[in-house]
Amino acid sequence: MLSFNISVDEVRRLDAFLDQAEALFQPYGLYYADNLLTVGRIVGFLKDPRFRTALTLGDRSRWYHDIAWRVHVLCWAAELGMRQPGDLVECGVLEGFSMDVVSRYVDLEQSGRGLYLYDLFHGAGGAGRGIAMPQHDSDLAWRVEQRFKQYSRAHVVPGFIPDSFQIALPxxxxxxxxxxxDAAAETAALDGLWDRLSPGAVIVYDDFGWNIHAEQHAAATEGLARRGVSILELPTGQGLAIKP
Ligand SMILES: C[S@@+](CC[C@H](N)C(=O)[O-])C[C@H]1O[C@@H](n2cnc3c(N)ncnc32)[C@H](O)[C@@H]1O
Known part of the structure; x- marks a missing residue:
């Protein structure tokens, strides 16, 4: 198994090399994206028309299509969770790409479920209060509201987690x-929402298996272990858990 810390430049070089290799080896089932290299896999979700339509309508950029496997995991997990009562929640939304695809995939409007989207949106709010990202600006919350306005039960909740749970909660x-x-914020999110998760609800941690996010891995493992739950580390780098 290969496991190492890799710089952004090295990832770019690897990307370029693997793009060429992918073209050459595609007939043999080579798939490379999002730091995940597989050989001889079916990668069936890429051929699923429902997923492909949701993904393409969500965004057409290479950047977002590179995380298709992660987003497919979210679609599958949301659909499984929706066998239980309750609404869908995302803590950490940024531009809303992932939940846009999920909402289309599960036909959120038709389902009658609510969707709660929590984020600071405007970037760093001071030490320990969120990491600024290039997409952050004073209009981001508004743009996300526009993106989800087709869903009558979608709630965009700007503010610092867990304080923003006071504004609206399913x-x-x-x-x-x-x-x-951010490990502290993720712990606060789980603590603030745990009692509202239905038995059988599905939880996905985006960064669980990435070695640059080892603190989040430890915090999620510990937070769920205290509740008698173990997390499945997925090859996409996500962590998957079910509320008992
Ligand atoms: C990686 S991005 C989310 C990406 C998004 N889930 C997607 O799939 O495109 C992380 C987001 O978490 C937000 N964030 C970090 N700590 C926060 C906190 N304590 N309260 C609210 N938002 C926070 C940041 O503002 C940032 O937009």
Whole structure:
């Protein structure tokens, strides 16, 4: 098994090399994206028309299509969670790409479920209060609202987690995506929402298996172990858990 810390420049060089290799080896089932290299796999989700339509309508950029496998995991997990009562929640939304695809995939409007989207949106709010990202600006919350306005039960909740849970919270949750890039914030999200998760609800941590996010891995492992739950580390780098 290969496991190492790799610089952004090295990832770019590897990307370029693997792009060429992919073209050459595609007939043999080589798939490379999002730091994940597989050989001889079916990668069936890429051929699933429902997923492909949701992904393409969500965004057409290479950047977002590179995380297709992760987003497919979210679609699958949300659909499984929706067998239980409750609404869908994402902590850490940024531009809303992932939940846009999920909402299309599960036909959120038709399902009658609510969607709660929590983020600071405007970037760093001071030490320990969120990491600024290039997409952050004073209009981001508005743009995300526009993106989800087709869903009558979508709530965009700007503010610092967990303080923003005071603004709006679903009664019950069937699916929770935690993607805050910050161990303390992710712990606060789980603590604030745990009691509202329905039995059988599905939880996905976006950064669980990445060695640059080892603190989040430890915090999620510990937070769920205290509740008697273990997390499945997926090859995409995500962590998957089910509320008992
Ligand atoms: C990696 S991005 C989320 C990406 C998004 N889930 C997607 O799939 O495109 C992480 C987000 O977490 C937000 N964030 C980090 N700590 C936060 C906190 N304590 N409260 C609210 N938002 C926070 C940041 O503002 C940032 O937009």
């Amino acid at each position: 009664e019950q949750i069937c699916f929770l995506h935690i993607d805050l890039n």
